[in-house]
Amino acid sequence: MAGAGMMLCGKEEKVLGAQKAPGSCPYCGGGVAATDVEAKWVLCCLPLCRKAKRRFACTACARRLVSYPAILHD
């Protein structure tokens, strides 16, 4: 397994903010939280790219709701 030497390369994530999302968790019916995350890939100290994304998770069972935007379509 690769381990040592990977310290400077990788992905950094910064949470920009969180808010309550409409709808409910498909697993338990709990509330859904939308978290805006800025992800930055770093390769040997050089920031490669930066991307903001929104992540949905249940506030009750803490499941990651990966396909949540599809549910919003309903």
Ligand SMILES: [Zn+2]
């Ligand atoms: Zn849930």
